[in-house]
Amino acid sequence: MSEGYFDIAIVGGGAAGLMAGLFAARSGRSTVLLEGSPQCGLKILVSGGGRCNVLPSVYDESDYFTLGSRNVVRRLFRTWSLDRVTAFFTDDLGVELTIEPETGKVFPRSQKAKEVRDALVAAFAAAGGTLHCGWRVTSLERDADRFRVSSLGGGAITASRVILATGGQSLPRTGSDGVGYSFAKRLGHTTVETYPALVPLTTNDEALRGLTGIALPVRWRAELQSRPVEERVRELLFTHRGFSGPAMLDASHWSVRDHARLTVGWNAISRDDWLRRLGEHSKKDCRSVVADALPRRLAEILCERAGVPAACTPSHLTRDVRERLLDHLTEFELPVTGSVGYRVAEVTGGGVPIGELHPSTLESRCTPGAYLCGEIVDLIGRIGGYNFLWAWVTGKLAGESAARSLTASQKRPKSG
Numbered sequence: 001m002s003e004g005y006f007d008i009a010i011v012g013g014g015a016a017g018l019m020a021g022l023f024a025a026r027s028g029r030s031t032v033l034l035e036g037s038p039q040c041g042l043k044i045l046v047s048g049g050g051r052c053n054v055l056p057s058v059y060d061e062s063d064y065f066t067l068g069s070r071n072v073v074r075r076l077f078r079t080w081s082l083d084r085v086t087a088f089f090t091d092d093l094g095v096e097l098t099i100e101p102e103t104g105k106v107f108p109r110s111q112k113a114k115e116v117r118d119a120l121v122a123a124f125a126a127a128g129g130t131l132h133c134g135w136r137v138t139s140l141e142r143d144a145d146r147f148r149v150s151s152l153g154g155g156a157i158t159a160s161r162v163i164l165a166t167g168g169q170s171l172p173r174t175g176s177d178g179v180g181y182s183f184a185k186r187l188g189h190t191t192v193e194t195y196p197a198l199v200p201l202t203t204n205d206e207a208l209r210g211l212t213g214i215a216l217p218v219r220w221r222a223e224l225q226s227r228p229v230e231e232r233v234r235e236l237l238f239t240h241r242g243f244s245g246p247a248m249l250d251a252s253h254w255s256v257r258d259h260a261r262l263t264v265g266w267n268a269i270s271r272d273d274w275l276r277r278l279g280e281h282s283k284k285d286c287r288s289v290v291a292d293a294l295p296r297r298l299a300e301i302l303c304e305r306a307g308v309p310a311a312c313t314p315s316h317l318t319r320d321v322r323e324r325l326l327d328h329l330t331e332f333e334l335p336v337t338g339s340v341g342y343r344v345a346e347v348t349g350g351g352v353p354i355g356e357l358h359p360s361t362l363e364s365r366c367t368p369g370a371y372l373c374g375e376i377v378d379l380i381g382r383i384g385g386y387n388f389l390w391a392w393v394t395g396k397l398a399g400e401s402a403a404r405s406l407t408a409s410q411k412r413p414k415s416g
């Protein structure tokens with residue numbers, strides 16, 4: 001049971017909350033971090049397969065999705081450049097980092113997510129912050145010029161500033177179950193409809209599900225009303241339920257939110273290149289030519305669906321069948337039925353609109369004195385450390401802004 005007054009209370013001790021707490025405490029303000037789970041940063045621990053892809057090595061705004069203003073997003077990222085965030089982890093927290101050459105993802109050199117989480121917790125404690133784990137917030141009320149935060153266990157805390165860093169609702173077993181949106185609503189905010197993102201997609205196509213375990217690069221494209229909205233080359237993994245791998249996790253956002261048509265070009269081989277390959281092998285049967293470049297079982301499914309007769313050589317293909325085969329090889333429409341949902345999703349799309357926050361401080365426009373940061377805000381990034389970058393940058397900004405606002409207003413009620 002905890003009672004008491006703090007200058008700043010942070011609800012949620014994930015990536016964004018830890019960073020907010022650290023910078024609030026370093027500003028000399030009494031700061032309490034309230035985490036519902038028995039330990040904080042559980043999502044950091046499971047991230048990157050336990051290795052924590054802590055940052056990307058490069059980024060631009062096109063790596064993020066939001067219905068909010070791109071200018072505001074740019075402005076927010078400018079508050080803490082990627083170089084400085086990287087230096088913070090290495091020089092300040094002492095977490096040595098390394099770049100994975102094939103992907104450009106940044107990991108701790110130790111390859112241990114725990115090192116990142118523990119370094120943040122230790123820095124927060126060293127800055128004088130108070131951490132309450134197992135302190136599940138059940139209500140957040142504005143009470144005159146203070147906030148009153150109550151917990152499931154009957155604890156209550158008052159604070160002059162509150163920072164909402166409760167994350168989204170993906171992987172709820174880590175403690176982020178979406179309850180934070182109701183606190184945001186209580187503070188007067190709306191929410192952009194939420195949806196599971198960076199999530200494996202499902203299909204009821206038995207033949208494709210039978211390819212479980214096969215992974216290959218694809219050029220994927222998302223189309224809305226026949227208009228391409230995004231196209232990238234990454235790896236697709238067939239699973240027993242459908243499609244996963246970095247390509248599909250990135251593409252899932254378009255499919256789940258907008259029901260976009262998703263097509264793939266297998267192995268990212270162009271139409272012209274396939275034409276050349278087929279032309280080079282006038283005596284070999286088509287299925288073997290395709291199987292030279294693709295996994296055999298996939299090659300057979302594609303040829304069969306394109307209507308390529310067994311043992312037919314490229315020169316004996318009718319024009320129609322050849323065109324259909326080229327379509328299946330370069331623009332195969334994935335028969336997606338849905339996603340595996342929040343239980344597995346890496347992030348939650350939607351959330352509190354960026355426009356409801358002051359762009360230079362992340363203070364709520366609806367309730368002065370409240371700040372929001374991290375995944376609760378309507379913005380998600382691609383796979384590759386982009387989501388943590390958002391959590392670090394917005395966490396720091398919210399923590400510093402909350403502390404600065406107290407200094408500015410000279411409001412510092414006595415503890416107790």
Ligand SMILES: Cc1cc2nc3c(=O)[nH]c(=O)nc-3n(C[C@H](O)[C@H](O)[C@H](O)COP(=O)(O)OP(=O)(O)OC[C@H]3O[C@@H](n4cnc5c(N)ncnc54)[C@H](O)[C@@H]3O)c2cc1C
Pocket residue numbers: 011012013014015016017034035036037040041042043044046047048049052053054055135136137138165166167168170171174175176177179180344345346347373374375376384385386387388389391
């Ligand atoms: C499996 C997986 C792997 C991932 N890997 C990566 C990766 O390698 N790189 C990357 O950039 N991103 C990765 N992500 C995404 C990244 O983890 C999130 O974007 C990031 O953690 C969001 O930070 P956050 O602090 O906003 O929210 P969270 O990390 O979700 O933290 C919110 C915290 O608030 C707490 N909380 C919620 N409600 C309450 C309440 N009522 N009272 C008290 N506490 C509460 C939760 O317990 C939680 O600790 C991964 C996600 C998953 C699920």
